[in-house]
Amino acid sequence: MKRFVFASVLFAGLICFNIFCLCVVSEIKSEATGKLDLLYASVLEENFEKTLSECEKFTGYWLSEHHILSQIVRHDLLDKTTVAVSGLIPLAQFHEYGALASEINRCKILIEEIWDSEIPYLRNIF
Helix, strand or coil: CHHHHHHHHHHHHHHHHHHHHHHHHHHHHHHHHHHHHHHHHHHHHCCHHHHHHHHHHHHHHHHHHHHHHCCCCCHHHHHHHHHHHHCHHHHHHCCCHHHHHHHHHHHHHHHHHHHHHHCCCHHHHC
């Protein structure tokens, strides 16, 4: 009986931890997507100073959240996203707005892929 109780407590702890991790990834995904939407809007406005400022803010935000996500998410997805984010500031500095818009969309897709890889679907488990 003690083994059953111990196993049940461990299983409940595992489920709670996984739900917590999903909430963290969901919050970061929502916030990052919102920031990328603001960045994309500033690109469409062709406001050079605002775009560069938003790129710097988002890069700083991503690098701060990268440390949290690296404990939860597979590193290959994080590395791809970090490489895409690292190109935002140079593209904004040199006024390459077509390429910048493309990289913003790429970042959004990669963040969605991170979220999708963490949801406990059967395809993610097996």
